[in-house]
Amino acid sequence: MSEDRKTIGLTKRTRGILDKIVEKDRFKLGSDVAKFALAVAVNAGIKPGDVDGAETVWSTTIIEPELRETVRVLFPDAEMPYRAIESLINAGLEIVGKHMEERGDLVLTELMPTRPAPAK
Amino acid sequence: MLRLVQLRLQNFGPYKGDQVIDFPHDDGVTIVYGENMRGKTSLLNAIRYALFGKLLGRGSNLIPLHQTGNWEAAADGRFGFKVILAFEHDGHQYELTRICAPRPGVSKPESDADYAEEALLRKDKNVLGPGERDDELARIMPEQVSRFFLFDGELLQQYEELLRNESEMGQQIAQAIERILGIPILTNARRDLRELHKAAQKQESKAAQKDLQTRELGNHLADLTEQRAHQEKELARLEAAVAQAREKKAALEGAMRKSERLGALLSERDRLAKENGELDEKIAAKRDRLKEVLANSWHGMLSAKLNEHRRAVATKTQELEARAKDATIAATLLDQKTVALKERVCPVCRQDVSSEAGAALVAEVGAPNAADQAILDQDELLELRKEMAILAGLDPRDDTDLIRELIVTMEDAVVERATKLDRIAEIEDQIKGVDQSTFYAQKSEYEALIRDITILEGGIKPQRQKGLEIDESIAEIEKRLRKVGGVEMEKERQRSDLYGKLHSLFSDAVAEYRERLRKRVEADATSLFVKLTSEPDYKGLAINESYGLSIMHKDGHEIPLRSAGAEHVVALSLMGALQKNAPLRGPIIMDSPLQRLDDTHTRNVVKALPHMAQQVALLVYESELKPQFARELLLGKLRAEYHMIRRSARHTEIEKGIGSAA
Numbered sequence: 031m032s033e034d035r036k037t038i039g040l041t042k043r044t045r046g047i048l049d050k051i052v053e054k055d056r057f058k059l060g061s062d063v064a065k066f067a068l069a070v071a072v073n074a075g076i077k078p079g080d081v082d083g084a085e086t087v088w089s090t091t092i093i094e095p096e097l098r099e100t101v102r103v104l105f106p107d108a109e110m111p112y113r114a115i116e117s118l119i120n121a122g123l124e125i126v127g128k129h130m131e132e133r134g135d136l137v138l139t140e141l142m143p144t145r146p147a148p149a150k
Numbered sequence: 151m152l153r154l155v156q157l158r159l160q161n162f163g164p165y166k167g168d169q170v171i172d173f174p175h176d177d178g179v180t181i182v183y184g185e186n187m188r189g190k191t192s193l194l195n196a197i198r199y200a201l202f203g204k205l206l207g208r209g210s211n212l213i214p215l216h217q218t219g220n221w222e223a224a225a226d227g228r229f230g231f232k233v234i235l236a237f238e239h240d241g242h243q244y245e246l247t248r249i250c251a252p253r254p255g256v257s258k259p260e261s262d263a264d265y266a267e268e269a270l271l272r273k274d275k276n277v278l279g280p281g282e283r284d285d286e287l288a289r290i291m292p293e294q295v296s297r298f299f300l301f302d303g304e305l306l307q308q309y310e311e312l313l314r315n316e317s318e319m320g321q322q323i324a325q326a327i328e329r330i331l332g333i334p335i336l337t338n339a340r341r342d343l344r345e346l347h348k349a350a351q352k353q354e355s356k357a358a359q360k361d362l363q364t365r366e367l368g369n370h371l372a373d374l375t376e377q378r379a380h381q382e383k384e385l386a387r388l389e390a391a392v393a394q395a396r397e398k399k400a401a402l403e404g405a406m407r408k409s410e411r412l413g414a415l416l417s418e419r420d421r422l423a424k425e426n427g428e429l430d431e432k433i434a435a436k437r438d439r440l441k442e443v444l445a446n447s448w449h450g451m452l453s454a455k456l457n458e459h460r461r462a463v464a465t466k467t468q469e470l471e472a473r474a475k476d477a478t479i480a481a482t483l484l485d486q487k488t489v490a491l492k493e494r495v496c497p498v499c500r501q502d503v504s505s506e507a508g509a510a511l512v513a514e515v516g517a518p519n520a521a522d523q524a525i526l527d528q529d530e531l532l533e534l535r536k537e538m539a540i541l542a543g544l545d546p547r548d549d550t551d552l553i554r555e556l557i558v559t560m561e562d563a564v565v566e567r568a569t570k571l572d573r574i575a576e577i578e579d580q581i582k583g584v585d586q587s588t589f590y591a592q593k594s595e596y597e598a599l600i601r602d603i604t605i606l607e608g609g610i611k612p613q614r615q616k617g618l619e620i621d622e623s624i625a626e627i628e629k630r631l632r633k634v635g636g637v638e639m640e641k642e643r644q645r646s647d648l649y650g651k652l653h654s655l656f657s658d659a660v661a662e663y664r665e666r667l668r669k670r671v672e673a674d675a676t677s678l679f680v681k682l683t684s685e686p687d688y689k690g691l692a693i694n695e696s697y698g699l700s701i702m703h704k705d706g707h708e709i710p711l712r713s714a715g716a717e718h719v720v721a722l723s724l725m726g727a728l729q730k731n732a733p734l735r736g737p738i739i740m741d742s743p744l745q746r747l748d749d750t751h752t753r754n755v756v757k758a759l760p761h762m763a764q765q766v767a768l769l770v771y772e773s774e775l776k777p778q779f780a781r782e783l784l785l786g787k788l789r790a791e792y793h794m795i796r797r798s799a800r801h802t803e804i805e806k807g808i809g810s811a812a
Contacts, residue, residue, distance in 0.1 A: 058441035066444060069451030099540055100452055104459060138444075139557055142550055143454050 034110035038064065038092065039084030044120045047127035048087075054136045061092040066141075067122030068097075068115060073143045076121045078105050078114030090115075152290055152736035153238045153765055157200070160232040161220040163192030164802040171804055173737075174789035177764040181780055182804070183772050184794030189802045190769040191302065193794075194741045198300055200235035200246050202293045203269060215250050215262045221800040229259050239290045245272040246287070291736060295330040297323070298728050302741035306721040307714075312698030318400035324696040331667050332733040333660070340656035347649035351375055351624060354642040358631055364639060371627045378620045385613040392606045399599045402592055409589050412581060416589060419577045422570045429567045436560040443549045443556065450548035460541050463534055470531045477527070487511050667731060668693050674727035675699055675720075681758050682719045684750040691723060699724055715746045722755060726762040737765035744774045756780060760787040777807070 040048060048063055057063045064087075078101075090112050098111045101118070108114035130136050154173040159165045164187075171193075173180055184190045195205050195213070205213040219231045230251035237244050247270040256264045271283040278286060297305055311320035328334065352375050358368025406413060490496050491511045494503045503511070632643060676690035679701075691699040692708065699720050701709040712720070722743065729735060744752045752775060759766045768775070781788055791807030 055437070056440065057444050059445070062441070062445040062447075065448040066451070069448040072452055072455055096544055097448060100456060100544060103537060103540060103544075104452070104455055139554055142447075142553065143451055 032110075035112040035116060036090055037086040038088045038090060038112065038116050038119065039081065039086045040064075040123070041081065041083050041120055042085070044123035044127070045085070045087065047123045047130070050130065051123075051126060051136060056136065056138060061088055064088070064092070064119045064123075065097065067126055068101075068118045069122070070125050070141050071118040071122035072104065074122075074125055076118060078108045078117045079121075080113075081117050081120050084116060084120065151239070151764065154197075154737050154767070155236040155238060155243075156234075157193075157197060158232075158234040158236075159193075159196050160234075161223040161228060162196050162199075162231040162233055163218060163220065164189040164800060165192065165196075165804070166220045166222050166797070166801040167803075169802075169804040171792055172790070172806075173765065173767065176789055177760065178787040178789035179759050179766045179768060179784055180790040180792070181768045181770065181775070181777075181788065182792040182794065183770060183777065183807070184802070185771050185796075187799075188794040188796060190741050190771070190794070193769055194300055194302065194739055196233050197235065197739055198296065200233045200248055201287065201291050202296060203248060203267065204293075215265045215267070216259060218250070222798065230265060237290075242274055244286075244290075246270070247272075292329065292734075294326050295732075295734065297326060298330055298725060298732075298738075299736050300739050301725075301743075303718065303743060303745060306718050306743060309698075309721040309724055310717055312694070312696045318396050319403050320696055320698070321396065322400050327697045327728060328664070330728055330732045330734060331671075333664060333667070336656060336660045336663055340653060340660055343649055343653040343656055347646065347653050348375065348378070350642065350646035350649050351628070354628070354631070354639070354646050357638050357642045361639065364631055364634055367627055367631050367634070371624065371631070374620055374624050374627065378617065378624070381613060381617050381620060385610065385617060388606055388610045388613060392603060392610065395599050395603045395606065399596065399603065402596045402599065406589075406592055406596065409592070412584055412586075412589055413593070415577050415581055416586060419574055419581075422574050422577075426567050426570050426574075429563050429570070433560055433563045433567070436556055436563065440553065440556045440560065443553055446547070447549060447553060449545055450550035450553070453546065453548045453550075456541065456544065460538075463537055463541065467531065467534045467538065470527045470534065473527050474531065484515060487515050491515065668697065670731050671697065671724070671727045672699070674730045675723040678726040678758060678761070679720065679723040682723060682751065682754045683716075684748075684754065691720065697724070715748065715751060718743065718746050719751060719755070722758075722762070726758070729763045735763070737767060738763040739767040739769070741769045742771065742774060743768070744770060753779075753783060756783045760784065 048060055048067075051057065051063050052060055057066070093112065093115055098115065101108070101114050102111045105114055126136070126141060129141060133140070153175075155175075156173065157171045159169045161167065162169075171180075171182065182190065182193060184193075195218075199205050205215070205218055207213045219229055223229075230249070232247065232249045232251075234248075235246045237246070247268075249268045249270075250265050251268075252259045252264055253266045259265055269280075269283065271278045271286060273286065291299070297308075308319060308323060312323055351371070355368050355371035355375055358364040358371060361368070486497050490503050491508060494508065495501070496503060628643070628646070631639060672691060672693035675693070679691050679699075680688070687704050688701050688709070689704040690702050692702050693699055701712060701716065701720065703709055709716075725738065729738065744755060747755060756775065756779075759768065777791065793805050793807050795803045795805050797803055
């Protein structure tokens with residue numbers, strides 16, 4: 031059985047997307063973008079999987095224990111949380127990249143979960 | 151009274167070659183028609199140049215001589231221009247010639263420095279010397295009152311300043327009004343009497359010093375007159391400095407008024423730039439805050455999923471707990487059944503267990519039971535409870551609403567900034583090529599002048615008070631001297647008393663005359679105004695201390711705001727009233743005074759023209775006043791019509807119109 035990851039990597043493509051988002055000057059750090067992207071992926075119903083061709087970008091220390099626990103809780107079948115996190119980040123970045131292509135800009139509110147309408 | 155006879159122009163402005171206007175001798179109106187850019191303003195300027203040697207453009211700025219000569223003539227090598235004005239005054243015939251020609255040796259002038267000006271005044275065919283010429287012209291038509299005789303719409307507009315107490319221009323116009331009304335004749339006499347009174351007091355002190363009995367008082371009086379001389383010198387210095395500063399301020403106000411539009415644009419641009427600076431700070435602050443909040447945005451973004459998961463775990467836990475309860479009951483029953491089998495007696499009712507019942511119990515006890523399942527459920531329940539504990543430990547924070555709010559606020563600010571930037575670009579476009587540094591320099595000079603005036607005026611008040619105190623002390627000494635003075639003293643005292651009383655008399659007279667004049671101007675302006683206005687509810691005009699006129703409603707209230715047209719009607723009423731009350735009278739020459747008036751007001755003003763002055767010249771364009779309309783309104787009072795005829799863009803000729811009696 032292989033070990034969980036010690037680093038978080040991005041594919042060449044998702045790295046490009048991340049750079050474009052960082053250029054928009056909405057996020058303080060690239061790791062903040064990564065965690066936002068992870069949440070986007072989870073809300074889109076993406077399940078953790080494998081990432082091919084990821085190159086190290088961050089240490090796993092960028093992931094707060096609480097986020098790791100959250101992923102573990104939400105995806106109990108994923109035995110290695112950091113691998114799950116890496117795959118969700120990459121998938122989330124793909125979604126954000128597609129959104130930027132379609133909208134011509136980064137509209138954060140459109141990527142955030144919609145609020146349920148208040149009960150009448 | 152000054153009456154124009156003829157104006158002859160040579161290569162002046164658009165007037166190429168020789169052009170002549172003859173002013174009819176009879177009282178009435180001469181109308182000169184000319185479309186825009188044909189030379190109406192140049193005609194007014196030609197008369198102004200003849201009388202005062204000045205050429206004024208918009209905003210009362212001087213027009214260079216080099217730009218005044220006819221362009222086509224200049225292209226033919228004929229530079230410079232000439233104006234000859236023939237007029238009558240007090241039974242004398244005058245011919246005033248002003249020539250502006252290239253200096254000797256200059257074949258192609260390039261600036262005003264290349265021209266020489268010459269003025270020649272003939273009085274009854276005798277040529278007057280330069281000094282006599284200037285004195286004569288200043289007496290016939292002082293430049294300071296020219297605004298009441300030669301004016302255009304822009305100058306009429308300036309009378310609104312009389313309603314603004316703080317305006318330097320208003321104060322200057324008020325002074326010009328007093329000048330035309332002849333008040334300086336009285337104030338000059340008052341000033342002369344004051345000087346005579348002071349000289350007499352000095353003589354009185356000298357006489358007192360000669361007498362042993364009054365020497366001490368004489369010395370004291372001499373000291374006081376000396377002190378007063380110093381105090382008056384200082385007061386005069388301060389007053390002259392204030393007057394000079396005020397004059398500069400008025401000139402600046404005029405210049406700044408010209409650039410009022412530029413000033414408004416620059417102020418707007420600067421304000422927008424400042425606001426954008428604040429918006430930049432606001433956007434930067436919001437952006438920083440957004441970055442902080444976005445760093446943990448995953449919390450809020452995942453909260454819905456976590457809540458969903460929490461609910462699922464809770465439901466599952468409840469389900470398992472219910473099953474565990476059922477399993478406990480099932481285990482108790484199984485125990486009892488096992489005991490019944492073993493003891494062949496029911497442990498609940500204590501009855502014997504029959505062989506049939508025993509067989510059934512054996513089947514039930516041997517079958518798979520809930521207790522086995524309960525063991526499996528316990529493990530799962532344990533896991534679920536652990537997971538619930540983990541979920542409970544997760545931070546429930548949800549900043550997504552805050553993120554949305556920050557983004558909306560920031561985007562609003564960005565849009566606001568972009569709108570302001572658009573307006574700034576629009577303004578920059580409008581003021582492209584305009585000298586802004588002059589405007590800012592004027593503004594700063596204006597502010598400095600206001601400061602200077604405040605300081606100087608602060609110094610004048612105590613000086614005046616000091617003067618009053620010295621005057622009181624002098625009066626006291628004079629009183630004591632009268633008790634002890636001899637014959638010589640008595641003579642000087644009588645002289646001093648006489649001048650003192652005359653000075654007081656003239657001081658009172660100035661105030662009285664001013665007040666009476668104001669009332670007369672108010673009454674005459676009202677009388678003219680009610681003829682000019684088309685509003686029956688306006689009962690007249692009320693005059694203020696500065697000769698500013700407010701429109702009064704029949705209910706007794708003042709009309710606070712008035713239209714540009716109403717301003718012109720009021721200004722024309724003032725013009726007419728001043729003409730009526732001024733010792734100095736002359737022709738009125740108006741450049742396009744009707745352009746802001748509707749048909750009714752135009753009709754009323756034109757009909758009133760013959761009553762405003764004996765000789766009126768109106769420079770208008772035809773759509774401002776249709777010739778036929780003017781003829782019907784003025785009837786016999788229309789003495790001559792002239793038309794400015796275009797020969798080319800730089801060549802206008804004056805032609806006498808149909809029906810001219812001249």
